Amino acid sequence: MEHAKPLPSYLVKRYHGWKATTHAENRAWYKRLANEGQRPRAMVISCCDSRVHVTSIFGADQGEFFIHRNIANLVPPYEPDGDHHGTSATVEYAVTALKVAHLIVLGHSNCGGVQGCMSMCSGEAPELEEKSSFVGRWMDILRPGFDRVKDEGDAARRLRLLEKEAVVVSLDNLMTFPFVREAVEKGNLSLHGLWTEIGEGDLEFFSPADRSFQPV
Amino acid sequence: MEHAKPLPSYLVKRYHGWKATTHAENRAWYKRLANEGQRPRAMVISCCDSRVHVTSIFGADQGEFFIHRNIANLVPPYEPDGDHHGTSATVEYAVTALKVAHLIVLGHSNCGGVQGCMSMCSGEAPELEEKSSFVGRWMDILRPGFDRVKDEGDAARRLRLLEKEAVVVSLDNLMTFPFVREAVEKGNLSLHGLWTEIGEGDLEFFSPADRSFQPV
Amino acid sequence: MEHAKPLPSYLVKRYHGWKATTHAENRAWYKRLANEGQRPRAMVISCCDSRVHVTSIFGADQGEFFIHRNIANLVPPYEPDGDHHGTSATVEYAVTALKVAHLIVLGHSNCGGVQGCMSMCSGEAPELEEKSSFVGRWMDILRPGFDRVKDEGDAARRLRLLEKEAVVVSLDNLMTFPFVREAVEKGNLSLHGLWTEIGEGDLEFFSPADRSFQPV
Amino acid sequence: MEHAKPLPSYLVKRYHGWKATTHAENRAWYKRLANEGQRPRAMVISCCDSRVHVTSIFGADQGEFFIHRNIANLVPPYEPDGDHHGTSATVEYAVTALKVAHLIVLGHSNCGGVQGCMSMCSGEAPELEEKSSFVGRWMDILRPGFDRVKDEGDAARRLRLLEKEAVVVSLDNLMTFPFVREAVEKGNLSLHGLWTEIGEGDLEFFSPADRSFQPV
Numbered sequence: 114m115e116h117a118k119p120l121p122s123y124l125v126k127r128y129h130g131w132k133a134t135t136h137a138e139n140r141a142w143y144k145r146l147a148n149e150g151q152r153p154r155a156m157v158i159s160c161c162d163s164r165v166h167v168t169s170i171f172g173a174d175q176g177e178f179f180i181h182r183n184i185a186n187l188v189p190p191y192e193p194d195g196d197h198h199g200t201s202a203t204v205e206y207a208v209t210a211l212k213v214a215h216l217i218v219l220g221h222s223n224c225g226g227v228q229g230c231m232s233m234c235s236g237e238a239p240e241l242e243e244k245s246s247f248v249g250r251w252m253d254i255l256r257p258g259f260d261r262v263k264d265e266g267d268a269a270r271r272l273r274l275l276e277k278e279a280v281v282v283s284l285d286n287l288m289t290f291p292f293v294r295e296a297v298e299k300g301n302l303s304l305h306g307l308w309t310e311i312g313e314g315d316l317e318f319f320s321p322a323d324r325s326f327q328p329v
Numbered sequence: 330m331e332h333a334k335p336l337p338s339y340l341v342k343r344y345h346g347w348k349a350t351t352h353a354e355n356r357a358w359y360k361r362l363a364n365e366g367q368r369p370r371a372m373v374i375s376c377c378d379s380r381v382h383v384t385s386i387f388g389a390d391q392g393e394f395f396i397h398r399n400i401a402n403l404v405p406p407y408e409p410d411g412d413h414h415g416t417s418a419t420v421e422y423a424v425t426a427l428k429v430a431h432l433i434v435l436g437h438s439n440c441g442g443v444q445g446c447m448s449m450c451s452g453e454a455p456e457l458e459e460k461s462s463f464v465g466r467w468m469d470i471l472r473p474g475f476d477r478v479k480d481e482g483d484a485a486r487r488l489r490l491l492e493k494e495a496v497v498v499s500l501d502n503l504m505t506f507p508f509v510r511e512a513v514e515k516g517n518l519s520l521h522g523l524w525t526e527i528g529e530g531d532l533e534f535f536s537p538a539d540r541s542f543q544p545v
Numbered sequence: 546m547e548h549a550k551p552l553p554s555y556l557v558k559r560y561h562g563w564k565a566t567t568h569a570e571n572r573a574w575y576k577r578l579a580n581e582g583q584r585p586r587a588m589v590i591s592c593c594d595s596r597v598h599v600t601s602i603f604g605a606d607q608g609e610f611f612i613h614r615n616i617a618n619l620v621p622p623y624e625p626d627g628d629h630h631g632t633s634a635t636v637e638y639a640v641t642a643l644k645v646a647h648l649i650v651l652g653h654s655n656c657g658g659v660q661g662c663m664s665m666c667s668g669e670a671p672e673l674e675e676k677s678s679f680v681g682r683w684m685d686i687l688r689p690g691f692d693r694v695k696d697e698g699d700a701a702r703r704l705r706l707l708e709k710e711a712v713v714v715s716l717d718n719l720m721t722f723p724f725v726r727e728a729v730e731k732g733n734l735s736l737h738g739l740w741t742e743i744g745e746g747d748l749e750f751f752s753p754a755d756r757s758f759q760p761v
Numbered sequence: 762m763e764h765a766k767p768l769p770s771y772l773v774k775r776y777h778g779w780k781a782t783t784h785a786e787n788r789a790w791y792k793r794l795a796n797e798g799q800r801p802r803a804m805v806i807s808c809c810d811s812r813v814h815v816t817s818i819f820g821a822d823q824g825e826f827f828i829h830r831n832i833a834n835l836v837p838p839y840e841p842d843g844d845h846h847g848t849s850a851t852v853e854y855a856v857t858a859l860k861v862a863h864l865i866v867l868g869h870s871n872c873g874g875v876q877g878c879m880s881m882c883s884g885e886a887p888e889l890e891e892k893s894s895f896v897g898r899w900m901d902i903l904r905p906g907f908d909r910v911k912d913e914g915d916a917a918r919r920l921r922l923l924e925k926e927a928v929v930v931s932l933d934n935l936m937t938f939p940f941v942r943e944a945v946e947k948g949n950l951s952l953h954g955l956w957t958e959i960g961e962g963d964l965e966f967f968s969p970a971d972r973s974f975q976p977v
Contacts, residue, residue, distance in 0.1 A: 115537045116500070116504060116513055116519075116520050116537065117500055117520050117521060117522045117534075117535045117536075117537045118519045118520065118521055118570060119521070119534050119536070119570065120433075120521055120523065120534050120545055121431060121521075121570045121571050121574075121606075122566075122567055122570060122571075123571075123604065123605075123606035124371075124387050125545055126604050126778075126782075126783075127386075127387045127388040127389075127604055127775070127778065128386055128387060128532055128545060129545075129778070129782045130388060130604060130774075130775060130777070130778015130779060130781065130782055131385060131386050131387070131388060131530075131778060132530050132532075133778065133781035133782050133785075134774075134777045134778055134781050135385060135774075136530035137781075140529075140530070143380070143527065143528055143530065144528040144529070146380045146527065146528070147380070147438065147439050147526075147527045147528030147529075148528065150439070150441075151378060151379045151380050151441075153379035155337075155340075156377075161372075161395050161396055161397050161419050161422070161423070162367060162395070163367045163369035163391065163392050163393060163394055163395045163396070164359070164362045164363070164367050164391050164392055165391075166384065166390075166391045168382065168384055168385070169347060169351060169384070169390075169391070170343075170344055170347050171340050171343045171344060171347070172343040172346060172347060173343075174382075174385075175379065175380050175381075175382045175385070175527075176379050176380055177379055178379055179377050179378070179379045180377055180379070180398050181377045181398055181399060182396050182397055182398045183397060183399075183415045183416075183418070183419060184415065184418045184419055184422055187415075189413045189415075193460065193461035193463070194460075195460040195466055196412060196466065197405050197414075197466055197467055197469070197470060198413075198463050198466065198467065199399045199400070199403075199405075199415045199416045199467055200399075200415045201463040202399070202400045202463040202464045202466070202467035202468075203377050203399060203400055204463075205462070205463040205464050206377075206400055206441065206442070206464050207377075210441065210464075215337060217336075222363065223363050223366070225422065225426065226422070244409065244410075244411040245409040246421075247409070247414050247417040247418040247420075247421040248418045248421050248422050248426075250411055250412065250413055250414065250418070251413055251414065251415055251418035252418075253413070254413060284332070284333055288332060297332055303332075303334045303337075304332050304333050304334065305333060305334055305335070305336055305337075306333045307336065310363075311359060311362065311363045311391075312359055312360040312362070312363030312364065313356075313360070313363075314347075314348050314352035314356070314359065316344055316348075318333075318335050318336050319333045320333075320335075321331045321332065321333045329336055329341055329344060329345075350770075351770055354735070354766060354767065354769045354770060355646075355769050355770075355771070356732060356735075357646035357647070357732060357733050357734055357735055358586055358646035358647070358769075360732075360733070361644065361646055361733075365584075368581075368584060370574055388604070388771065388774045388775055388778060389771075390769075390771035428577065430571075430573035430574035430577055431573070431574070516572060516573060516576075517573050517576070517577075518573055519570075519572075519573055547969045548932070548936060548945055548951075548952050548969065549932055549952050549953060549954045549966075549967045549968075549969045550951040550952065550953055551953070551966050551968070552865075552953055552955065552966050552977055553863060553951075553953075556803075556819050557977055559818075559819045559820040559821075560818055560819060560964055560977060562820060563817060563818050563819070563820055563962075564962050564964075567817060568962040572961075572962070575812070575959060575960055575962065576960040576961070578812045578959065578960070579812065579870065579871050579958075579959045579960030579961075580960065582871070583810060583811045583812050585811035587772075588809075593804075593827050593828055593829045593851050593854075593855075594799060594827070595799045595801035595823065595824050595825055595826050595827045595828070596791070596794045596795070596799050596823050596824055597823075598816065598822075598823045600814065600816055600817070601779060601783060601816070601822075601823070602775075602776055602779050603772050603775045603776060603779070604775040604778060604779060605775075606814075606817075607811065607812050607813075607814045607817070607959075608811050608812055609811060610811055611809050611810070611811045612809055612811070612830050613809045613830055613831060614828050614829055614830045615829060615831075615847045615848075615850070615851060616847070616850045616851055616854055619847075621845050621847075625892065625893035625895070626892075627892040627898055628844060628898065629837045629846075629898055629899055629901070629902060630845075630895050630898065630899065631831045631832070631835070631837075631847045631848045631899055632831075632847045633895040634831070634832045634895040634896045634898070634899035634900075635809050635831060635832055636895075637894075637895040637896050638809075638832055638873065638874070638896050639809075642873065642896075647769060649768075654795065655795050655798070657798075657799075657854065657858065658854070676841065676842075676843040677841035678853075679841070679846050679849040679850040679852075679853040680850045680853050680854050680858075682843055682844065682845055682846065682850070683845055683846065683847055683850035684850075685845070686845060716764070716765055720764060729764055735764075735766045736764050736765050736766065737765060737766055737767070737768055737769075738765045739768065742795075743791060743794065743795045743823075744791055744792040744794070744795030744796065745788075745792070745795075746779075746780050746784035746788070746791065748776055748780075750765075750767050750768050751765045752765075752767070753763045753764065753765045761768055761773055761776060761777075
């Protein structure tokens with residue numbers, strides 16, 4: 114691996130600032146977390162998008178959330194075929210090893226992945242339909258959501274609905290994992306769907322009674 | 330999806346605190362980020378572990394880092410086979426769509442995934458060798474790293490080395506993606522390997538000259 | 546222009562050091578900033594004083610702050626009379642072209658310009674009252690601040706208060722620019738007043754509720 | 762001034778990081794600078810552009826440079842008419858009070874102000890010709906430079922030449938200030954013209970012999 118470079122100096126400075134302030138203040142607790150292991154109360158699955166900042170929104174410190182971030186906060190269906198399944202591995206580890214009490218799927222507005230899915234499913238993005246497109250094949254997970262929203266209102270409304278379907282499809286797929294279903298049915302785990310508007314900072318939660326999202 | 334529950338009240342309270350403080354202070358910028366799109370300078374691939382807090386370590390606010398988090402901060406090799414490849418999709422999006430300038434792989438001490446890999450490769454965790462173990466199949470990515478460290482020192486030292494191999498293997502695999510290699514060779518992208526000790530908060534970077542990690 | 550000299554060698558050496566280190570580390574990002582244009586989040590108006598180092602205090606790298614520096618960090622009132630108004634031009638460009646989200650006025654202790662204003666307004670610096678004194682005429686902007694502090698405590702206290710008035714007067718004058726007022730009222734821009742003690746490195750922010758400065 | 766807001770939290774964190782590291786390391790020197798006054802060796806006049814980072818390029822610490830930044834690093838001609846002249850005040854203070862030994866004008870590529878001047882002088886930006894346009898009236902200073910380059914090569918070449926004229930015009934105007942001319946002629950002050958390409962980080966200096974810019 115001959116290509117790696119040292120850390121850019123602007124991040125070196127910020128790291129030293131963190132070490133001298135936040136870390137210094139919390140050293141005793143961080144050492145316990147290192148020695149005794151983590152015990153996060155919740156797992157969060159959110160998007161990689163730089164504008165979604167789950168630790169900030171929930172004022173979380175180290176040790177609180179086990180966080181998986183991928184394109185469009187998607188969970189694929191249960192497929193134990195022996196291949197690499199990064200997202201399924203995170204869910205398995207959180208539920209069976211860490212035994213988190215809450216599993217939160219956090220969607221968001223202005224999602225590039227969801228926009229790409231909308232274009233692809235509408236036939237406007239042939240490059241995403243290529244077998245070699247990792248983003249396209251990943252967004253295939255959201256196709257069932259597209260089918261549910263494709264005839265709704267105008268383009269802006271369909272996109273908003275599809276962003277929320279990315280949460281609902283993931284919640285649906287989570288229940289196809291036997292260990293998730295079992296933990297939920299035993300009352301050891303609760304699932305939560307959220308969607309945030311990144312400009313205004315609004316937050317809505319999924320209400321299964323009428324499959325709608327309501328303000329928190 | 331009948332199983333979803335409302336957000337636990339402790340998180341509802343924290344969210345409202347964030348909305349009234351951090352969001353209120355930064356509203357103009359967050360609205361611009363929503364309206365004009367993100368332009369993150371760097372992508373970070375880190376572990377889901379609740380004790381690894383990349384935004385805190387680097388004092389990052391919304392919009393700065395595109396963050397993928399998975400078990401043990403691993404990147405699989407390039408495999409454009411048409412299946413769901415969540416991690417590969419994040420790398421593809423960051424490099425080809427967002428054109429990030431830095432791609433940072435951040436490993437850490439006390440990593441449960443790496444510990445599992447060590448046990449599995451040492452024959453001490455048959456359950457991880459099952460075809461149906463998502464964590465086991467995901468940690469297969471790190472097997473080339475295990476082969477390099479298996480004869481080194483004592484168990485504690487091997488584990489430390491394997492945590493760092495999780496960074497090096499990922500950097501190696503990143504270079505198997507044609508679009509990553511091209512961006513690196515054109516000088517449009519730099520790769521960086523980091524490892525942090527979560528108790529003391531130390532940070533080391535990978536130096537390719539002698540394949541070692543050095544304090545930042 | 547026959548008088549220009551080559552760069553002094555001590556600066557040539559430092560430049561080559563920067564090129565080989567900081568620039569080399571950040572080349573991909575700096576090229577993107579050049580090709581795609583700047584998108585600074587904030588404008589800072591600070592003093593030219595060599596002891597005020599805004600990029601250092603805030604750990605800023607290239608691209609983060611649009612920075613105007615003048616004597617005593619002053620903003621004159623809105624005067625669209627067709628003359629050269631260098632400071633007004635910077636505010637106009639930042640707010641209407643760059644659409645920064647934050648506009649920060651950063652004052653400081655031990656300010657020579659403020660000291661000069663105090664002497665001039667107290668009748669102790671007739672040379673600054675000359676029509677031809679550029680510093681004197683520039684410091685006229687701060688006269689309303691002098692009127693508010695002239696009867697306060699002893700000389701040291703009055704000077705400290707006048708340094709802070711340089712921030713408040715500038716914030717007041719900023720609101721006389723129609724494009725600033727409009728952006729503030731629409732929530733697209735927030736104004737911030739700061740004052741730093743350059744020896745101890747303390748930093749205070751202006752709190753409008755009681756027109757006082759509080760530690761950050 | 763009822764509109765000011767507290768400092769955004771991302772900057773509060775960075776400030777505390779700076780205080781605990783850079784400031785702590787340099788406290789003795791910064792205290793001396795506060796107690797004994799600044800004694801900068803050079804004045805730099807550069808652009809407000811967020812991508813021009815003079816302290817970084819020259820590895821400068823607090824106390825080294827007296828820095829004025831305005832749109833397009835321009836110095837207007839000597840006009841002692843009793844109005845506010847922010848730039849002239851900075852030059853007067855640096856040369857007569859601080860007695861700096863070097864006065865450096867630093868221009869740069871991709872300058873929005875210079876681009877605006879080019880458009881305005883070419884008749885393509887009527888909004889900049891309005892009396893009320895602060896940017897337009899400020900860029901009037903560069904009109905003599907436009908006249909010298911308007912018939913040169915293609916648009917890209919003219920723009921590059923005009924960026925460099927912003928340096929030469931400023932050097933010319935500096936010599937119209939009696940106190941600058943006197944200090945230069947007595948050998949107490951040297952003037953320097955620089956231009957930097959912000960992507961590649963190249964730096965050139967103005968050579969008066971043939972009115973050209975040469976690599977440093």
